[in-house]
Amino acid sequence: MYNFQIFQNEVWVPNKTINAYCCMTGREYEVAIAEIADAYCEAKRDQTMVRTAQGWTFETQRAQFHLVPNRYNDASQAWVLSFRIKPLQQEISQGFFEEQEKKILSEEMQREIYQVLTASFPKEEPLAMAKISKTMADMGCTKERYGFSKMKTLLEQLPFLTLKGELQGGVMQSLVTIHAVPEWDKEMDIIAFPNELDERLPEEMQREIYQVLAASFPKEEPLAMAKISKTMADMGCTKERYGFSKMKTLLEQLPFLTMRGELQGGVMQTIVTLHVMPEWEAEEPLQVEKQGLEENTLPVELDNTVNLPQKTLNNLNLAVTGMEQAPSDEILQALHAGFHTARQENTIQMHNGAYIFSTGLWSPDGKQVIASIKPTTFGPYRWYLNFAGVIQDTESVSPGKALERFAFLGSWPSFLEQLAGKALPEPWDFKESSQKSNFILKKYIQYTFYRLSLEDKICISEDRRFAAFNTGLVTPYFDDIYACFEPQEEHAGVTWRFIDFCTAAARGLGKRLVDCFSPLPEPASYFERKEDLLFDLEKDLHTDYEHIILDNLPRLPLGFVREECRGSEEALSLISSLESTNDWKKKREIYRELSDFIGETPKLYNRMRNRLEDAIKLARKQVRWNFKTAIPCYFPTGNTMSLMLPLALQDERKTDVALVVELTRSGNYQGQTILTLQQAYVDGRLLCRPNSEWLDVREIQEEEETDE
Known part of the structure; x- marks a missing residue:
């Protein structure tokens, strides 16, 4: 027990590692952990750990374990554990290969490979042989271990695999299908992917994945699932680590993601949207973001430790020439020279776990082309080129x-x-x-x-x-x-x-x-003209009702929506569904359906529009009575000033939402959108503490979601 406590305090063990080890050895979870903990403490005590370029290694009878610095989550443990099957101790020669390949693999060896593959891949589905081969090699199941000179020859010896050739894109590909061996599955006791039987992942794991995705992608924008999956894998958030056989099944468990199918180029694609989790936004980012990697671990050149994916190189050529195809030798040389120069001049910058450098290339419209590399623990590479393209104005984005x-x-x-x-x-x-x-x-x-x-x-x-x-x-x-x-x-x-x-x-x-400093640092200033402060009642106000009603339906009070949808059984049924669920992921889908229905039903849309018009007329009367009713606000995303008017939609004595109005170049006002009272207070507080009867922080209820 003492060994286990030391091990638990110092080493973080991903689900993928312990599950695969259990599969390989047939150990129960608790027995496996205790065995690894004892080996770890014994190696520390006897000073038998071996130093490697990435960290340390130690061994048990069946496996070799690797310890690498924990840069993948914000856990307190300093090290992350991974393992490979221990290599066989025997002399390898060409004659050995020829002799072995005439033999049938022993059942023990077959079972060992079966357990590794079923811990990583689904059964009865065709898989690329390259993917199978890579996973086996990563786990120590190399062709040399079993005495074969070719991986394909080894795979053909396994009775639970079938291999076939298939023409894909004009190229013959080898596909492998894993078939179930019921008696071996029973021995494994279905331990490979435990979380697929659970209702949801623990919150700690959800938060870990959220932080990785939030550091890499914009929120509320549709993204290809392949892009999400690749980033998660690169950051160590593999499906196996969380106990899943398929990435899609894992993503479906995450409440801050919504997924939908979309036909693109005649092919059905899975699109993922990342939604804001306000309670997690206030937390510190993952350690991988704060610690980064020490400068001396960066490669000196874009050498054979850096993977240059063809897709990223195609994007580089697209940025420079306008054509998405393999870059010329000149462009590749510029990429390598750009990294070399940035490395020498110490101009590489780190952002979101990526090391960004200038390529020295320019786009046809005169924009600088940059590239970046990120660390990876997969395959023979330590780094990969994760981006190449036109530099973006990140300040305006976030x-x-x-x-x-x-x-x-x-x-x-x-x-x-x-x-x-x-x-x-x-x-x-x-x-x-x-x-x-x-x-x-x-x-x-x-x-x-x-x-x-x-x-x-x-x-x-x-x-x-x-x-x-x-x-x-x-x-x-x-x-x-x-x-x-x-x-x-x-x-x-x-x-x-x-x-x-x-x-x-x-x-x-x-x-x-x-x-x-002289003068001392000055405060921010927002007001450049009196129109930024005062609402001019002599000017016309034109409002974008369609955007307010259909695009911002969730910001409207549900009681107001119910009242204006009276008489429509379908709309009222959707509203009841909204009231009966606390799952905001489901709420988004229901709101989207309700918005579409209102947009297609002129009677309901016009009712809501008429009620909004009445509320705007009342707001103008309030401004006439007290000019302070119109509250100035600042929108960082557009770097613009606007005014906010109170809209009472249910009770004329109580404000429900704020209408944002902006002075246009023609001299009229444009009613752009509506804000919840919480959003309105945040935007108004940038200028000064709002001193208004209708926007009082002491009366504003906390909301489930907050959009920036």
């Missing part, structure tokens, strides 16, 4: 991430607690919030920094040893609060590291701030 791209903040909860404790007290969470996480403050500081960066108000000292910005918040004595930073260690992925908050001339950082 304003909320600008601060984290600028500096390492440490723990978000700690960072926010420090700021909230120093600032003039105000509510930083909504009413009856399930977690007091300073949600409003986080959004405020993220978007404030983004605005400051656009205004070039992030101050950096001449010697580049100190940086600061004005948070826009004040202490109880109304002194400005500044966020201060020092240079981060080289190759940490970001340039700066947060130190602390301070006020000007206060002891410590306050004195350093005054010594470095």
